[in-house]
Amino acid sequence: MEIPLFAAGSILTITILIVLGTMGIPDGGRTISDDGNNKLVIITSVAPITNIVKNVVCEKVDLIGIVPEGVDSHTFEPTPSDAIRIRSADLVIINGLNLEVSFERIVDAAKEDNPRIQLLKLADNTISHEEWIFDFSFPKEKGDPNPHLWLNVAYVIRYVELIRDKLIELDPDNASYYAKNAEQYIARLRMLDEGIMRAVQSIPVENRKLLTYHDSWAYFAKRYGMKVIGAVQPSDFGEPTPQEVARIIEQIREENVPAIFASEVFPSKVVEQIAREANVKIVETLADDVLPGRVGEQEHTYIGMMLENMRSIVVPLGGNVDALHGIDPRDVCNG
Ligand SMILES: [Zn+2]
Numbered sequence: 001m002e003i004p005l006f007a008a009g010s011i012l013t014i015t016i017l018i019v020l021g022t023m024g025i026p027d028g029g030r031t032i033s034d035d036g037n038n039k040l041v042i043i044t045s046v047a048p049i050t051n052i053v054k055n056v057v058c059e060k061v062d063l064i065g066i067v068p069e070g071v072d073s074h075t076f077e078p079t080p081s082d083a084i085r086i087r088s089a090d091l092v093i094i095n096g097l098n099l100e101v102s103f104e105r106i107v108d109a110a111k112e113d114n115p116r117i118q119l120l121k122l123a124d125n126t127i128s129h130e131e132w133i134f135d136f137s138f139p140k141e142k143g144d145p146n147p148h149l150w151l152n153v154a155y156v157i158r159y160v161e162l163i164r165d166k167l168i169e170l171d172p173d174n175a176s177y178y179a180k181n182a183e184q185y186i187a188r189l190r191m192l193d194e195g196i197m198r199a200v201q202s203i204p205v206e207n208r209k210l211l212t213y214h215d216s217w218a219y220f221a222k223r224y225g226m227k228v229i230g231a232v233q234p235s236d237f238g239e240p241t242p243q244e245v246a247r248i249i250e251q252i253r254e255e256n257v258p259a260i261f262a263s264e265v266f267p268s269k270v271v272e273q274i275a276r277e278a279n280v281k282i283v284e285t286l287a288d289d290v291l292p293g294r295v296g297e298q299e300h301t302y303i304g305m306m307l308e309n310m311r312s313i314v315v316p317l318g319g320n321v322d323a324l325h326g327i328d329p330r331d332v333c334n335g
């Protein structure tokens with residue numbers, strides 16, 4: 001059988017990339033990064049995870065987040081140059097629970113050439129199978145639980161502990177540095193967790209319901225006492241059928257919610273149609289993968305994202321965010 005030309009081309013490209021990817025890595029030693037230092041090289045996936053890691057490591061490692069902000073992390077595939085970076089890292093930190101399967105494949109393949117590469121899957125080490133949540137866009141029959149643990153701040157505190165412990169293991173010379181950063185960051189996360197709890201409690205009980213486009217609020221809702229009544233996005237990350245849309249509209253009317261939620265990463269005409277027909281307010285500023293503001297701005301952090309999310313959720317549902325005033329969104333390294 002003849003190999004189609006494009007397939008042969010891809011095989012050649014992959015071979016070249018594999019060769020390139022293994023160049024310049026000293027055997028068994030630590031990666032020497034571009035500027036000649038011998039810092040650890042850590043690769044992360046989505047922006048909130050990158051920022052959480054940043055708060056533990058600050059400037060002590062070379063930290064590279066691969067998934068660009070504003071890109072759907074559920075369908076993201078690393079580019080060939082991303083794959084090269086992943087292959088030559090010391091440590092790859094991902095959310096896990098099958099959010100970044102493509103990263104895992106690359107790390108597995110890299111082990112032969114780069115035996116020191118380690119993979120840390122945060123969510124898999126934070127909750128047990130019994131605590132997995134399957135729901136609207138992540139149904140049990142598909143096998144992958146909802147992976148969005150990082151919208152529950154208590155779970156993020158566990159993420160920080162896992163990151164700290166792994167860094168201390170890989171770089172014991174800087175153990176007290178990582179421990180101190182983690183301690184400061186956890187203190188701030190505890191304030192955020194408590195503030196969110198109180199802000200949600202300010203919403204009238206009958207309004208503590210979430211209907212979102214992207215189904216990322218399961219673990220948030222469970223911790224903070226809200227109910228996810230549905231998600232618009234089907235499990236194949238496409239658009240819902242007209243029958244599903246009709247059912248959602250009916251449900252919104254029955255549940256009598258004042259607002260439904262979407263995000264800029266998942267623009268959907270369907271949500272606008274649903275809001276119009278169900279006669280509810282639509283809030284399109286929820287975020288789970290995108291940090292607010294621009295790189296370098298104070299609120300361009302995981303904590304900044306959660307504060308922004310709380311303003312987006314709590315106020316339209318009739319509550320207030322007074323309990324969150326004074327929480328510093330800045331990275332602890334800069335604070
Ligand atoms: Zn998501």
